[in-house]
Amino acid sequence: MVDLPDRRTNFVDWYLAVVEAADLTDKRYGVKGLNIWTRYGFLARRQLDAVLVREIEATGSEPVEFPALIPENEFAKEKEHIKGFDAQVYWVTKGGLSELDVALALRPTSETAIYPVFALWVRSHRDLPLNIYQIVNTFRYETKTTRPFLRVREIHFFEEHTCQTNEATATDRVRSNLAAFRRMAETFGLPYLSIRRPEWDKFPGAFYSIAFDIPVGGARTLQIGSVHHYRENFSGPYGIRYEDTEGTQRLVHQTTFGLSERLLGAIVAVHGDAKGVIFPSSIAPYDVVIVPIPSAETRVAVLGAADELADRLRRAGRRVRLDAGEERPGAKYYHWELRGAPLRLEVGRREAESRVASSVDRLGRKGRVAFDTAAVDVTARLAEFDRALGERARSAFQASFAVARSLEELAKAEHVYLVGWCGSEECGHRIETAIDGALLGVPEDGLPLDPGTPTACIACAGSDGVRWAVAGQPL
């Protein structure tokens, strides 16, 4: 049995303990920040990726894969961008026994790999929009403390890159990405805020950045993804031009949409409890675990019934784990609760005879699943479970926020705060100093609570252009 730290008072230690105890990762690789995707962790990631792929392809984006190695000269073309990543890049300098003529960056992100080729792919307005995505690993030489899924040096990464005809159609693509992420997050029962980052915290090279943030206890927040409008900032240096319907050469406007394995970390962080991980059914490695409870006399009948039930559910597309090992049932319950299996079905003598299994979901809610209607019954149990899990997360989400009316209040760092902000960088930095964190920016799509109209900037007390902004301590 693993003793997990208290989640409420000691969130980070709880998180670190639970991802290892639940066998989602193995940190015992020889290099700090390079972790192993264990079998169980990999299966969760595969489910998660399948949801991303489904939702992004529904918006007309198509998969590609560009090389992981980027020649130094291409990497350096967009000045802000290279400045932003300089300190974080791994460089390949040797091939075999000799020095390379041109050093190769191990991609930290793929703008500089993809855009020279976009310049070849885009010729005419008929080539637009160009919406492509890839799911690849990226690499960052992190100097901060690394944590599984949240900050690692090899990152499982989703990145969409698009070319659009002009600023307005690029803005449409940004909106389409925000909507796609909303659908993904709903699937995971994950409440979040879309926040437009202040100027000084944009992605290096972006015109503007909208990030998705979640509260993870006290004032702490976690950025779980972002969408960027690049305008012509990259198409200029990389020469990505098209001929419009009038025959004029124009630079494309570009957007990107990025997500990473951090999303898996966020799901663990948000839904987990004192017993361990809780997976929404869409990404659980096994959405149904069947535990047979045989006695010496009932062994054949009970195992046979459990087999039949597993088989029926598998044929209906369920990811079933039949745990027929020799451990006591209690040990198995503990094992699968720690690992976050959404639904457990128990089959003992009584259940085998009546052909109705007892069900317990990971929130402890009991029910029944009849063998003959098992596929339908399990679908109903899991839908109820996902709904309850999402509601629980939404309540906790709303309770995480508070309105702060003074810089002193921010210093308590008991919540993530809504603050009145005049929009000036100077006031922004004063807010950041007060909370010892970041002014995350102005929410795009509504606030988590209803504080009325903001009247004064929390820093300068000015009332001109004041809006509600979010301040927190990003992990």
Added chain:
Amino acid sequence: MVDLPDRRTNFVDWYLAVVEAADLTDKRYGVKGLNIWTRYGFLARRQLDAVLVREIEATGSEPVEFPALIPENEFAKEKEHIKGFDAQVYWVTKGGLSELDVALALRPTSETAIYPVFALWVRSHRDLPLNIYQIVNTFRYETKTTRPFLRVREIHFFEEHTCQTNEATATDRVRSNLAAFRRMAETFGLPYLSIRRPEWDKFPGAFYSIAFDIPVGGARTLQIGSVHHYRENFSGPYGIRYEDTEGTQRLVHQTTFGLSERLLGAIVAVHGDAKGVIFPSSIAPYDVVIVPIPSAETRVAVLGAADELADRLRRAGRRVRLDAGEERPGAKYYHWELRGAPLRLEVGRREAESRVASSVDRLGRKGRVAFDTAAVDVTARLAEFDRALGERARSAFQASFAVARSLEELAKAEHVYLVGWCGSEECGHRIETAIDGALLGVPEDGLPLDPGTPTACIACAGSDGVRWAVAGQPL
């Protein structure tokens, strides 16, 4: 229109032209041997991977993912292995602006990344067998001529690594891998030989290696995968031990199974023809392409009928491409023949009225697909197509081999040759010199033709221990 080189007389140029013309890859990335997976190429790869995953997981192997970066000290532990890869490794020596304390190898293969961790995972006979696989990219600093899919510097790679209790159970795993590959290759209609490599051509560090080879014109062959028995060659240096049922500590016996994007190249190479690529239905990006042929008066009816047909097939799980663009039908036929779509359905006025589409498969065989039974009809057409494609490949495969009775015959290099071989390394090298290629080894599972019992070694004329071996010119 693209003019493809003649496949028979100029195979390599035909191959290079067809993979680009069919839009499977883009070679215009800034670094030699690092190519781009285009949208169409990526979709083919995704289908291919799905078959590998299905077949390998059916044998009880589970997915994991280990880091891409391997610390130099771990990389160097198995002496033969490091010797074999030394000249091919990309080294990361810088992180951000500073030199790394320990250089990191960009994995050329993952033995040295995985085995230190296997030493932690394996404790007891109850942990065995341990069968895991990963699909990742590997990196090799190739100095030979690079060719898309066949020899590249970033390689899309499948690698299974297993730990078994002893030499015999490891041999069983090798047999299980050979059977899994047979099932995969059958799905792709790809005939091949399983050949046990001679001692001097084993995988660096292996006890023995069995490779899968295909003939690709004249004496040329292509290795498309391999299975290795490592015995205790790696478990010794990496200390992978288990306690057996008697309480004794023993080293595990290990096996690996490797495949790569070369398999996709092989499918293109084997099935393609003068018109372009031919994909078996299992890996075609689109298994059905629908071409509507409207006139001004029939436009609404024809496009409506094509839509209905596409919709019916999609709901049945088909990967349908409805090509409703403005090009002439002939241009579309050409486009999809070049790209290897297995089945084309044409819908004009007559087809819309009768609700029966005309079908033409990529081998030119005509048929009909009724709208109301479209799913079943298309399944039948594709099954016939796959069968015919496989038979065609098998005939060509058998015609590629000949028996050689003298070293002079080998020099003609008109076929891949079966030769009598006494098993000595000296004679092996004489054979290799004669064919200006390689003695690939002794087939494991039967010969491609029936040359009777071998009587004399082609090199020394000795009759002791003579067996049929295969000699060719590996690409």
